[in-house]
Amino acid sequence: xxxxxxxxxxxxxxxxxxxxxxxxxxxxxxxxxxxxxxxxxxxxxxxxxxxxxxxxxxxxxxxxxxxxxxxxxxxxxxxxxxxxxxxxxxxxxxxxxxxxxxxxxxxxxxxxxxxxxxxxxxxxxxxxxxxxxxxxxxxxxxxxxxxxxxxxxxxxxxxxxxxxxxxx
Numbered sequence: 001x002x003x004x005x006x007x008x009x010x011x012x013x014x015x016x017x018x019x020x021x022x023x024x025x026x027x028x029x030x031x032x033x034x035x036x037x038x039x040x041x042x043x044x045x046x047x048x049x050x051x052x053x054x055x056x057x058x059x060x061x062x063x064x065x066x067x068x069x070x071x072x073x074x075x076x077x078x079x080x081x082x083x084x085x086x087x088x089x090x091x092x093x094x095x096x097x098x099x100x101x102x103x104x105x106x107x108x109x110x111x112x113x114x115x116x117x118x119x120x121x122x123x124x125x126x127x128x129x130x131x132x133x134x135x136x137x138x139x140x141x142x143x144x145x146x147x148x149x150x151x152x153x154x155x156x157x158x159x160x161x162x163x164x165x166x167x168x
Contacts, residue, residue: 003137003144004104007111011144014154019145026140027108029062036134036143039063044127044135046112048098051075051087055101057114059123059135064164074122074161105138112136113155121155124164128152 003020011018026032029045036043043062048055049071056075060066068090076086098107101117112135114121127133128148135151137144152158 003139003142006104006116007113007138007144010113010116011154016146016150016154020137021134021143021145022141023143024141032134032143033062038134041126042130042132042134044112044123044133046110046136048093048102048110050089050091050093050097052085052089055093055117055119057110057112057117057119057121058163059112059121059127060164061124061127063167064124064126065167067163067165070165071122071161071163074159074163077161078159105136106140109136109139111138111144115155120157120159122159122161122163123151125160125162126164128160 008018023035026035029043030040033040033043040063041061044059045062047058047066049058058066072087072090079086095107102110105111112121130148132145132147134143134145
C-alpha cells in the first residue's frame with residue numbers, strides 16, 4: 001500500500017508538495033529513525049488519545065514519551081482560552097476504536113492530521129525546532145517529510161506545547 005489517496009489529496013489541496021519516503025516496514029519511531037539514518041528527534045510519533053469523550057491527535061518527537069500531566073496542562077490551558085470545559089481524563093484509545101475511526105490507514109501509522117478526522121491536533125514544540133520532520137504516511141512502509149512551517153499551515157488551530165519527556 002502506498003500513502004492513502006485521502007492523505008495525498010489533503011496535502012495537494014493545501015498546496016503542500018508531497019515528499020513521500022519509502023522505507024522498510026517499521027512499527028516504531030526508533031526503528032524508522034534507524035532505517036532512515038536520522039536522529040529520532042526528527043521523527044514525529046503520532047499518538048491518538050481520548051481526552052474525556054473526544055479524540056485528539058498528539059505528535060511528539062521519536063526520542064520522547066508523553067508526559068500526561070504536562071499534556072493535560074497544555075490541553076486545559078488551550079481549552080480555558082476557548083471557554084471550553086476543562087478535561088479530567090486522558091488515556092490511549094483501544095485498537096478497536098482506532099480501526100473504526102481511522103479507516104484507510106494502518107494502526108500505528110496514523111498521519112498527524114487531526115482535521116481529517118475532526119480531532120484537535122497537538123504537537124510538542126521540541127519537534128517543531130527541526131528544519132524538516134518525518135511523520136506517518138498511513139502505512140508501515142511510507143512516511144512523509146514536511147517542514148514544521150508547512151505542517152502549521154495545514155492544521156488549523158494547531159496547539160503547540162511542551163509535553164514530551166525524555167525516555168528512561
